[in-house]
Amino acid sequence: MTGIPVYVPPYSRPCRPARSGERIPLRQAATRPTVTERFDGLRARAEAQCGSCHLAPHAQGGFQFTADLEGLKRDGARMALKAAQGEMPPRASSQQLKEAVELSCALRAWLARGASEGTFPVSCDASSEGGVAVARDVGEGMTDLGHCVPEVYPGAPLGSDALKDTFFAGLTKLPRLLSETDTDVMTFDAAKLVEHGTVAFAPTYPLFSDNAKKLRWVHVPAGQSIRYDAETGTFHIPPNTRFYKTFFKAVSDRNGQRRYRKVETRLIVVREPWNQSLFGTYLWNEDETVAELHDLRYRNDEPFSDRVLVYTAYELGGATRNYAVPGAHRCIQCHTGAEAQNFILGFTPLQLNRRAPGEAGVDAKTVIGEDELSQLDRLVRYGVITGVPAYQTAHALEESLPRLEHLAQAQALPASEEARKAVLELQGYFVGNCAQCHNPRGFAVASNPAIASLDFSAGGTLFGWNPCGVKESNGQRVYADCAVADFQQDLLLRSPSSTLYQRVARDTDARVIHMPTNVPGKDCRASLLVARYLATLEWPADKALDPEQKRAAVQARLRQADTVVAGSCSDPADVQWVTEDFTDKVPYTPRNPSWREAIGQGPFEFLTRYAITDRHEQLARKPFPTNWWLPKRACRFPTRNSPPAGHDPWNDPRDAWMVNALGNPRAPWGELYHSTPGATAFQGICANCHGRTGDGQTGAAKVLVALNGGRVANLVSGMFGATNGTSHLTLFDSLNPHGGARYLAFMASGGTPIQFTPEFMSAWIKYGEVDIDFSPRTSDWTRWGANMLGAGRGACDLIRTGNFGTASAEPPSGNRNAVGAVRMWEEVCTLDNPLTEAIRAGQEPVLSEWLQHAQFNVGAMAYFYLRDELSRGAEGIYPLRTECERRGAP
DSSP: OOOOOOOOOOOOOOOOOOOSSSBBOOOOOOOOEEEEEEEHHHHHHHHHHHHHHBBBTTOOGGGOOOSSSSHHHHHHHHHHHHHEEEEEETOOEEEHHHHHHHHHHHHHHHTTTTOOOSSEEEOOOOOOOTTTOHHHHHHHHHBBBBBBEEBBBTBBBBOOOOHHHHHHOOSSSSSSGGGGGSSTTTOOOHHGGGGTEEEEEESOOOOTTTOOEEEEEEEEOOTEEEEEEETEEEOOOTTEEEEEEEEEEEEEEEEOEEEEEEEEEEEEOOOOOOOGEEEEEEOTTTTTHHHHHHHOBBSSSSBOEEEEEHHHHHHTTTTTEEEEEOOOHHHHHHHTOOOTTSSSSSSSSSHHHHOOOTTTTTOOOOOOOOHHHHHHHHHHHOOOOOOOSOOOSSHHHHSSSSOOOHHHHHSSOOOHHHHHHHHHHHHHHHHHHTTTTTTTTSHHHOOOOOTTTTTOOOSSSTTTTOOOOOBBSSSSSSSSTTTTTTTHHHSSSSSOOOOHHHHHHHHHOSSOOOSSOOOOOOHHHHHHHHHHHHHHHHGEEEEEEEEHHHHHHHHHHHHOOOHHHHOOOOOOHHHHHHHHOOOOOOSSOOOOOTHHHHTSSSSGGGHHOOOOOOOHHHTTTOEEEEEEOOOOOOOOOOSSOOOOOOOOOTTGGGGGBBBBBTTSSSOOOEEEEEEOOHHIIIIIHHHHHHHHHHSSOOOOHHHHHHHHHOOOOOOTTTTTOOTTTTEEGGGGGGSSTTHHEEEEEEHHISSSSOOOOOHHHHHOOSSSSSSSOOOOOHHHHHHTTTTTTTHHHHHHHHHHHHHHTTTSSSTSSOTTTTTTOOOOOOOOHHSOOOOOHHHHHHHHTTTHHHHHHHHHHHHHHHHHHHHGGGOOOOOOOOOOOOOOGGGOOO
């Protein structure tokens, strides 16, 4: 008997609409109308935008083009690259930036169409062939958690995608198209993605990015999970876990409705160690059906550099807006400081533990839906996260993970309700926007260890800290000025007294770099939070008031903060973006093309006259006791009963810093910190701009390129690098022995034309970390300009007069730690350069000759440190006295 067929409906996992407060309704893709251009129009635009600097006979920066057919054929690709990066024109206004990007697009389209003299279509988009469109219901219901929230239960567990897991495990670079990555990722359909093991999440404290909306997905390889470590309070993320983040920008469609378009999708593939992780960004075409890997190259031909896009923000009128895509170096700068050292930001126990409006620093005005608040419970049920105790209630589960108010209570919260609210809100903002750089492993500290104490991570500096009157690391300004006569008026100044406020409320200037760094746009909420935080600090003037009067004073300042920010801060109409490329051309080319003709001639004749001998190399590596280590719990020091051989602090005034008035050592002898002349010269002078790793990526470098377009050299991969196994230093062999040292001294003594203003010098001269003393006069700093061996000259001048590192309360440079390196600097300054009585007395011309030779010796010390130590990479970085955990045998 034949059985009766039974209809079995296809399996359908429940996926109810997302209950989220952040709606992101997607626009229905609109293709940009075809634009045509004639070569004559293209040529005219190139002349107008680039001619004043680069059209023959002008050749600024060594580049020159001719505005004819052959000239643009030859140089058009280079011009298009620089314009697309936002590098040209330098320090462009938002409108100039937009015009440059549009010129770049036209140049590339013209070249792609054969570079004719006729008419050509202009399009910068990737092809739409084979693209995938988001379904209407998915786009209409889109939120920060996707359009729906899939259900997972024993009969329908989280799906997997073994083929793609295997594919990613074997990758050494990301595929060209986003469609080649995780299955169905182009559909943005949460119901499909969950079947492949890809699910959405959203952080409690998001990163501001020019008001872009974001959708984040995570995919853990099959059979694995993200494990919570209760002891460290961090996640262990298994290798080849993928994190996607898509950025959406608001557009006003032809019907006047506010919708969102996909602009870029960033992808990180986690690897161990973290610095082997793969990462990149995929840029969406105009009709949002294809996303192609951003591959615009740096000067050294490595991917991927800064880029600026232009998108239509108002489809009815055609108004456009800039969109900045950060380059790989910015990604590294931010993600290096990841809490668990896994290159991942935003996916931490604290961030996933979503909080209700007004709780734990979350903006009370934020609308947060039920599915956002319960996401941690959902990720545990999915099996994406394990290691969290299986409590019966979601509330108990959430309580078992880090919470911002718990971290605050472990430190010290202010007594008043207003102050507690202000500090929690600011700390919450710092978690998402600042802590990745301002923590012991972050970029800010790596490039300037003097600010190591400024830890803005959740358990860091802010709770219990009173910044009133606390000077910045350079000793010039204060983080919070709580003594201004008119708080409201001070907030309105171009340069407010409190640099915490200036850094978030003002654009980059010679004194400060706008924060958060690497982020486009201005966030008025940051200005408001910092202003309100300052208003609630313990102001000295409030101490004489009774409790009710104190509260009234705080309330008055809070009202002033609200008034100022509301009246002076608004979302910018467009984005400005200063590109950063601190790489060198391949093959390497010295930065000053006239170096061969200059060195040994005129004002630089001494650079080939002074000898460089084995004594210079030996001295550069010779350790000298210069201070005491700053002890830490993790550090152990040897036991010693006497000072170093040859040092007599009881009878030698140069060693008096080692002992107190009773003749006892100021610290155990085993805690003496030693440094070498090479490390001291580089870290105390060059590293201010070139960075401790020599890569030219520092806060000072960011300020400089924003101010005048000056590019700080990447010394390690540039001058001290190699191409195909051949050292770049061989280029300088023609100068005579150690030609590289002479070239470095040339560039650091006047070979670079960049000038630093007094304000810039005041802001970026570092005090307190490297024990170097030099002229206290800002007029001297200005005279040195970018020729920073002037600081070495200043140190040797103090040696000459016997004033280096004096035991007075304030050494000449203002660096109170510069007391113990007298012996070192005596040897450096006098190497093959005897200090005579005539020189001590300041007689000319012998004084100028002696100082010049002393300055040259300082440059040689830095050269040998770079050549022999720093070029070895991170292991060659000499530890500062604040880094006893990196201490080696002196």
